Amino acid sequence: MDLPTLPTQPDMDNTAVTLDNQEEYSDIERESGTQTIDPNAIILAEALTDKAISWQIHNCKIIKKTVTQDxxxxxxxxxxxxxxxxxxxxxxxxxxxxxxxxxxxxxxxxxxxxxxxxxxxxPWHVKIIGSLVVFSEALQLAVRLHWTNTGKETQQVYTKDAADAIIAAFKDWQFFGRVDVLYKNNKQILISIDELNPNTQALPAESLLTIEASGDYQQLLATHALAAIVKLEADKADLPWFDKAILERIE
Known part of the structure; x- marks a missing residue:
């Protein structure tokens, strides 16, 4: 008579090894001061340059304007x-x-x-500083950015009149300075990263900034603001809504 098949006993040795490995990995992660990214998190710089997101521009305005030959x-x-x-x-x-x-x-x-x-x-001396808010209703995320035609005191442009000088100066406008974030979605984590190892997806703990949901704007730390600006500048040619809003404002 055949004996009934007994239920397979779990391999306690292998289970123990797996748990030990997980604990060891966690210990190494803590000791090395690194963190891994939540796969469901919104990464600020990536979201800002994602053409699939329906971004809108609001309150594009000039803060300071110098256009003179004197x-x-x-x-x-x-x-x-x-x-x-x-x-x-x-x-x-x-x-x-x-x-x-x-x-x-x-x-x-x-x-x-x-x-x-x-x-x-x-020449015409041109220096215009402005700001705008780019926002997504779906993400409940708004980001205030600052823009200018030059990082110098002024840009010298040789044209006949001031209007042409402004247009010429803004052929290579740029984002700069502080970045403020308004995030109202408490169902999904929003993070900013200023340093990432592309091979391991691990990053120094101080490079990861969690942006809490809030009803007020929050100013990003300088390193994180720079990371967002660098990403925006790299992808700016593929994000025409910024160019359109700024050029309409300066004309």
Whole structure:
């Protein structure tokens, strides 16, 4: 008579090894100061550059605007704007070379060279700073970003009028500065990452920032703001809603 088949006993040795491995991995993770990313979490920089998300732009505005021809420039800039024919009749002298980096107006530069001021081409000095809010109703996420045409004090643009100077200056506008986040979804984790190992998906604990759901804007730490901006700048050409909103505002 055949004996009934007995239920298989679990391999306690293997189970113990598995548990030991899990505990050992957790210990290593804690000791190394690393964390793994929740696969269901929203990663801020990735979401902001995801073309599949229906992003909308709100409250795009200018905060500070400088468009003028009256600011001083180093003498070198004034001299370089001259026609070659004028440079030949008014060559650089040791006295002029000493003034190369001296800031001055077009009037002062013309007097120094010994020519009529109208022969100099004065550039437009353009510096416009603005902000906008990009938001997704589906994610209940809004992010306030800042933009400008240059990181310098001003950008010098040689055009006939101010309107053309502004358009030319914003061919290469950029995001910069602080980033503020408004997140109202308490059903899904929102995180920011400023350093990630692409091979292991593990990252230093200090590189992971959990952004809590709140009814108020929260300013990102500088390193996380920079990480978001770097990602936005890298993908900006594929995110035309930013360009459209900013160019409409400055015109």
């Amino acid at each position: 600011l001083p420039l180093p003498f070198l800039y004034h001299y370089d704007s001259l026609d070659d024919a004028i440079k030949q009749t008014h060559p650089l002298t040791p006295e002029l070379l000493l003034q190369f980096n001296t800031p001055m107006s077009a009037h002062e530069a013309a007097k120094l060279i010994g020519i009529d001021e109208e022969l100099l081409t004065s």
